[in-house]
Amino acid sequence: MKIEAFLTLQATLDRGSFAAAAEAVNLTPSAVSLQIKQLEAYFGQSLFDRSGRTVRPTRFALLVIDTVSRTFSDLEKLRTQRDPSLSGRVRLGVTGSIQTTLLPRAVAELQKRAPGLTLQLERANTPEMLSSLKADRLDAAILVRPPGGGSARLHWKDLLCEPLVLVVPANLESLEPEQYLRRYSWLRLDRKLVVGRMAARYVDNLIPHCEALIDVPSADAIIAMVGIGLGVSVLPRLRKEHLGAYPVREVSLGPAAPTRQLSMVRRKQDSENALLRIIEQAFELACR
Structure with missing residues (x-):
């Protein structure tokens, strides 16, 4: 049995x-x-x-x-149990949004738990990483789980669920999200990204046929643009690293806010792999 x-x-x-x-x-x-x-x-x-x-x-x-x-x-x-003798190379896919936030903390934790572990990082979007996993070009990935739940042929571990927010220049007056989007240019996160499609769907439902000033493939780049007053954007909640680096602030989208689910995914046959489990634990700690 x-x-x-x-x-x-x-x-x-x-x-x-x-x-x-x-x-x-x-x-x-x-x-x-x-x-x-x-x-x-x-x-x-x-x-x-x-x-x-x-x-x-x-x-x-x-x-x-x-x-x-x-x-x-x-x-x-x-x-x-922590075993300093654990060693090996893991090919890990990561989204751009975690590279300056969760990734450094997770790597620091991995240095304590498994100093012999080597990470080979690959930055890509969710569809690309899922394809690479199935083709055995990656061992695991930290990504935004598709709204439909993702492939049942893979092993998923949910790490962090967070709402999207409206990011605006810090010096703007207090308004409702719809008013911001009508008064100021919309900086749209690339719709090739899962979060980009979620954000675009929210804005289109709020203001049909709303025109974007520009499509940007990086949330970090958008935050920098918002910081110099180019417009506003719907993005995942900001980290303290963002708030400390740029003159921006968050505006809640209320109960209708879409949410993104950050998850670690790997092939089912690797669900009990000791090295991947340690990586999972390190990212769980980083998410706290």
Whole structure:
């Protein structure tokens, strides 16, 4: 019996349903149901009472998960322990927006956790990195997860979810987002980028047929342009590095603000790779 089946059982007990467990373990509900049936066949006993509207765990299911949870805990400690002897080269794709913000912090953490690790960085947009992952030209990538959730054939780890904001020159008067976009030039983030398309969709819904002054492929470049008064832009929330370097400020887009999900993605067969797990942990710390 594969260990993944026990992890699926754990997720089902934690989440309370096959559907919720499916989301947690990145499987379809039918695949979760199949794994549970395989476990029941393995033990020769039912793990869930299916007589009502909702499935309820049997006492035997609780006994099984109590028995294996201690093993899971011990394995997790072995898997995540800091080991300075870990070494190797990892081809990591990154988006331009994290290069001056999250990346330096993550690399500093990696120097402490795995000094023998070498990163080979490649900057690209989300579609390019996903193609490179599938073609084995990258080992992992830190990118903006597509709004549709991304390919189910890959292993996704969500790191940071943040709303988009309107970035304006610091000296402008207080206005509503629509007023800013009507009075000042719109500096549009390139729509080849996932965030660029999200921002453009928001502006087009707010002001149909709004014309952009310029399309720019870099959020950092746009922030610099806003700082000298060229216009305003819809971008991910600013880091303290941005606010300290340029005379700009954020304006909330309110409850209708689109959000971007920053994630680490790798091939499913590499989901338990120790080096990639350490990189994941380093970026999780950087996101805090």
